[in-house]
Amino acid sequence: MAHAHNLAILRGLIKFKSNTQKIWGVLILLSIVTTVEVALGIVKPSWSLAPVLGMKLLNWIFIILTIVKAYYITWDFMHMRDETKGLRRAVVWTAIFLILYLIFILLQEGGYVFDVYKDGFIKRDF
Amino acid sequence: MSTTVVNADTEGKTWGGGNQPLKASYGKMMMWFFIVSDALTFSGFLAAYGFSRFKFIDSWPIADEVFTHFPFLHGVNAPMYYVAFMTFVLIMSSVTMVLAVDAGHHLNKAKVTLYMFLTIIGGLIFVGSQAWEWNTFIKGDYGAVQTKGGNILQFVDTEGHRVALKDFVVADTHKERVQDERKSGLWFTSEGTLPTYTVEEVVNGLEAHDNVLVRTQIINEEGEKTVLSRAESLRQIKENGKLVVEGANLHVNEYGSPLFADFFFFITGFHGFHVFSGVLINIIIFFNVVLGTYERRKSYEMVEKVGLYWHFVDLVWVFVFTFFYLV
Structure with missing residues (x-):
């Protein structure tokens, strides 16, 4: 079985000598990202609480960092980097498209229900 | 003369069959598509969580105040440290899994065995941690009063620190209140464990302690209750x-x-169930490795397939961690 692994991450910025080394490199990267997330979650610096696009900036940072982690888990641990373009797109774009749609529909509706409760003649505080 | 057609002489002919455009085996591809469908299930749950959260955006519990415990550290306020530890355990077991896959590519049975074993241990630590997390969550520690409208009223002192019911309420008036059990009346009616105190006792306790205040669910502009x-x-x-x-x-x-x-119960429970079944599958594969099944097959692809599933479980946890504990 010949398995050619693509050993470069971060668009070729870091190149590893062997697959094992790449695995440890990715572990370090994921650990750093998780540590940053937890530190931000505990400290909650005041600049990060500014509202951006309907959410706190901090929440956007968390979501982006999560997607970064998901990318490295899928690309390097699950070896998506080494699969053909066709398989990669069939898996990734299908999921991303459907999930974005689902999230949009449900969050939009949740916000609407909140407004109905808030502005309508419904008493909740008793 | 063999009657089985092994190769239909169609190499190089695009539509002649026998092509593998995705260059992946059947099993691996099907694992990928199973993962896609499972990812959609999980995103359905998480999006439903988002729906409920946006519906109650001004009164949703703050995760930092809910998950504050660390094993063996009683009374220490340690928000998120334990989940961070759990996340690290799961990522670590993902690493040992991918090392097992890598060793499999080199047909190194001893190394695959070792790494599969470590992966199973990591999975067990994670499931155990989750059981502990559930136990702490179910027990609670401060207690609260629910209103007629279903809202929760909690208690704080004048400095804003949480006060537990047991610190200011005395159980005295409800001696005669007995838990309804199946044997005590109609066989089909019963009730859960009675709370330690009655609302009346809480009122008495609150009147007796000037420094105790009520905290509502509503989140104010500073992001506090x-x-x-x-x-x-x-x-x-x-x-x-x-x-x-x-x-x-x-x-x-x-x-x-x-x-x-x-x-919380449904999503972390469903994820915990995935981890648990992942551990079981890993154990089966582990024994196959030890018995030399894949050694004889000259291919450790089975380890790779179960590895995909295991990484997926890790991937889901990354999202659960973000949306339940961080955001």
């Missing part, structure tokens, strides 16, 4: 207090909206 004035606290409890709540289950939840507990 609203604390009522002393007079308003007494009024709320007296007029609206209905039920004393200790800990959380599918009906009531001392941390706030019952939906929070429902989603």
Whole structure:
């Protein structure tokens, strides 16, 4: 079985000598990202609480960092980097498209229900 | 003369069959598509959680105040450290899994065995941690009062620190209240464990302690829960207090909206079930490795397939961690 692994991450910025080394490199990267997330979650610096696009900036940072982690888990641990373009797109774009749609529909509706409760003649505080 | 057609002489002919455009084996591809469908299931759950959260955006529990415990450190306020540890354990077991896959490519049986074993241990530590997390969550620690409208009223001192019911309430008036069991009346009616205190006792305790205030679910502009004035606290409890709540289950939840507990149990439970079945599958594969099944097959692809599943479980946890504990 010949398995050619693509050993470069971060668009070729870091190149590893062997697959094992790449695995440890990715572990370090994921650990750093998780540590940053937890530190931000505990400290909650005041600049990060500014509202951006309907959410706190901090929440956007968390979501982006999560997607970064998901990318490295899928690309390097699950070896998506080494699969053909066709398989990669069939898996990734299908999921991303459907999930974005689902999230949009449900969050939009949740916000609407909140407004109905808030502005309508419904008493909740008793 | 063999009657089985092994190769139909169609190499190089695009439509002649025998092509593998995705260059992946059947099993691996099907594992990928199973993962896609499972990812959609999980995103359905998480999006439903988002729906409920946006629906109650001004009163949702704050995760930092709910998950504050660390094993063996009683009374220490340690928000998120334990989940961070759990996340690290799961990522670590993902690493040992991918090392097992890598060793499999080199047909190194000893190394595959070792790494599969470490992966299983990591999975077990994670499931155990989750059981501990559930136990702490179900028990609760401060207690609260639920109002007629289903809102939760918690108690704080004048500096804003949480106060547990047991610190200011005395159980004295409800000696005659007996838990309804199946044997005591109609066989089909019963009730859960009675709370330690009655609402009346909480009112008495609140009146006796001037420094205890009521905190509502509503989140104010500073992103903190609203604390009522002393007079308003007494009024709320007296007029609206209905039920004393200790800990959380599918009906009531001392941390706030019952939906929070429902989603917590359902989503982390479903994920925990995935980890558990992942551990079982890993154990089966581990024994196959030890018995030399893949050694004889000259291919460790089975390890790779179960590895995909295991990484997926890790991937889901990364999202659960973000949306339940961080955001």
